[in-house]
Amino acid sequence: MLFFKLFLFFSFFSFTFSHDDAFNPHLLPRHLIIQYPEDIATQFHESDEELKLQCTSWRFAVEANNLSPWKTIPEECLGYVKDYMTGRGYRLDLERVSSEAGVYAKSLELSGDGKDVWIFDIDETLLSNLPYYVEHGYGLEIFDPIEFDKWVQRGMAPAIEPSLKLYEKILDLGFKVFLLTGRGEQHRSITIENLTKAGFRTWDKLILRDPEHHDKLATVFKSEKRSEMVEAGYRILGNSGDQWSDLLGAAPSRRSFKLPNPMYYIP
Amino acid sequence: MLFFKLFLFFSFFSFTFSHDDAFNPHLLPRHLIIQYPEDIATQFHESDEELKLQCTSWRFAVEANNLSPWKTIPEECLGYVKDYMTGRGYRLDLERVSSEAGVYAKSLELSGDGKDVWIFDIDETLLSNLPYYVEHGYGLEIFDPIEFDKWVQRGMAPAIEPSLKLYEKILDLGFKVFLLTGRGEQHRSITIENLTKAGFRTWDKLILRDPEHHDKLATVFKSEKRSEMVEAGYRILGNSGDQWSDLLGAAPSRRSFKLPNPMYYIP
Numbered sequence: 099m100l101f102f103k104l105f106l107f108f109s110f111f112s113f114t115f116s117h118d119d120a121f122n123p124h125l126l127p128r129h130l131i132i133q134y135p136e137d138i139a140t141q142f143h144e145s146d147e148e149l150k151l152q153c154t155s156w157r158f159a160v161e162a163n164n165l166s167p168w169k170t171i172p173e174e175c176l177g178y179v180k181d182y183m184t185g186r187g188y189r190l191d192l193e194r195v196s197s198e199a200g201v202y203a204k205s206l207e208l209s210g211d212g213k214d215v216w217i218f219d220i221d222e223t224l225l226s227n228l229p230y231y232v233e234h235g236y237g238l239e240i241f242d243p244i245e246f247d248k249w250v251q252r253g254m255a256p257a258i259e260p261s262l263k264l265y266e267k268i269l270d271l272g273f274k275v276f277l278l279t280g281r282g283e284q285h286r287s288i289t290i291e292n293l294t295k296a297g298f299r300t301w302d303k304l305i306l307r308d309p310e311h312h313d314k315l316a317t318v319f320k321s322e323k324r325s326e327m328v329e330a331g332y333r334i335l336g337n338s339g340d341q342w343s344d345l346l347g348a349a350p351s352r353r354s355f356k357l358p359n360p361m362y363y364i365p
Numbered sequence: 366m367l368f369f370k371l372f373l374f375f376s377f378f379s380f381t382f383s384h385d386d387a388f389n390p391h392l393l394p395r396h397l398i399i400q401y402p403e404d405i406a407t408q409f410h411e412s413d414e415e416l417k418l419q420c421t422s423w424r425f426a427v428e429a430n431n432l433s434p435w436k437t438i439p440e441e442c443l444g445y446v447k448d449y450m451t452g453r454g455y456r457l458d459l460e461r462v463s464s465e466a467g468v469y470a471k472s473l474e475l476s477g478d479g480k481d482v483w484i485f486d487i488d489e490t491l492l493s494n495l496p497y498y499v500e501h502g503y504g505l506e507i508f509d510p511i512e513f514d515k516w517v518q519r520g521m522a523p524a525i526e527p528s529l530k531l532y533e534k535i536l537d538l539g540f541k542v543f544l545l546t547g548r549g550e551q552h553r554s555i556t557i558e559n560l561t562k563a564g565f566r567t568w569d570k571l572i573l574r575d576p577e578h579h580d581k582l583a584t585v586f587k588s589e590k591r592s593e594m595v596e597a598g599y600r601i602l603g604n605s606g607d608q609w610s611d612l613l614g615a616a617p618s619r620r621s622f623k624l625p626n627p628m629y630y631i632p
Contacts (some may be wrong), residue, residue: 162625
């Protein structure tokens with residue numbers, strides 16, 4: 099009986115996969131809709147469910163780094179991304195990554211020679227630009243560096259609270275804290291002001307992008323900076339970032355923590 | 366007005382984050398439940414929604430490689446993982462990762478010297494052990510290597526159809542296909558039989574774990590094997606696996622594709 103059930107299941111499995119086109123919940127036989135008007139509600143509901151599944155699948159692909167570089171979120175996922183970013187989903191994910199990183203950090207025995215480092219990215223890792231993205235379609239608008247720079251220069255980005263909690267734990271445990279950001283050097287003073295105002299009271303290095311690194315991919319720029327740290331004798335034990343370009347490449351951290359970000363992609 | 370709204374939003378944001386305990390939807394004021402019995406339904410619904418959110422958050426932490434090594438899925442997520450694995454969610458994720466990998470593979474210009482390689486893991490990447498896990502709590506039971514070996518020796522694991530589709534595309538494009546699996550050498554002949562029966566008609570190398578590698582972490586074993594490929598002059602252009610230990614470490618692929626797997630973790 100079990101084998102029969104499994105056979106049915108896998109027949110369905112193969113059958114489903116054999117279609118190139120996505121399942122279209124609108125393709126219900128017409129007469130069903132006419133005969134039973136209540137099915138319209140079901141149909142809308144199914145359509146909502148299907149969209150949610152599709153957008154969840156897209157977000158999974160983002161977070162697992164399976165997507166090719168992308169410029170905007172899928173138009174049909176605007177409502178989904180908005181709900182996620184402003185709802186409990188994002189907060190839960192931030193809390194989980196912060197608490198996992200904290201448990202790991204606490205489990206390490208530091209050498210005491212001041213060479214144990216934790217790297218933090220800034221945007222969408224320590225500071226939230228959500229107030230900007232709320233006004234710019236949650237990643238549906240193509241990124242506008244001039245508008246975004248204006249927002250950065252206001253120094254109003256709030257702390258991501260679970261990251262602030264982790265940050266303080268990391269400092270208290272005795273790690274050296276290096277902030278490694280794709281923000282340009284021209285934003286140094288406002289970045290310091292914003293970080294301080296948001297509660298990030300101290301750090302050991304704040305590394306911004308100087309003009310000579312301006313044209314490099316973030317992965318390359320950050321890999322180079324990490325390699326310099328390793329050459330200077332530092333041990334990179336933890337790295338927190340919302341982009342895979344914060345985490346992958348040369349001189350990787352012993353463990354990396356990927357914060358959620360379904361709004362934009364930096365290669 | 367906008368600033369006021371944002372202020373309210375971020376006040377809430379900070380407030381929510383300031384609690385250590387997870388939000389508990391059961392903590393509704395008692396009198397509300399007594400006065401309005403229909404709220405009980407809402408309460409159950411909220412509880413379901415909350416569980417779904419929590420388990421989705423857990424699954425994303427798995428897929429983004431944020432969790433410490435884990436032995437079983439969270440007990441409260443059994444229903445969630447079951448629904449995901451046997452429903453459309455898993456299939457959609459498999460289809461997306463297959464199609465993204467296919468687009469990337471097609472975009473590459475191969476050298477024609479027979480040194481361009483795509484690596485595939487086997488379990489939960491080419492072959493599905495879902496029939497086994499259906500019988501073993503979808504990852505809720507602690508992994509039993511003896512029972513699992515019996516299942517492997519039956520050679521009944523079905524193909525993951527979207528992976529088979531990608532596999533054929535990769536072969537057609539002219540890649541060398543190397544299968545790199547944590548399965549032991551003792552399973553070589555049944556693995557060949559199972560793969561063939563499932564539709565994987567040919568490959569260039571099938572690398573299993575020989576006894577000398579038995580005690581190594583999968584990350585180490587697979588890194589060593591990839592390093593050997595690179596030393597032999599191969600270019601690893603693509604790598605498909607359901608575990609981060611398939612993808613991270615030395616001699617990484619130019620691009621890696623993480624297939625979903627919320628049922629088990631291999632370090």
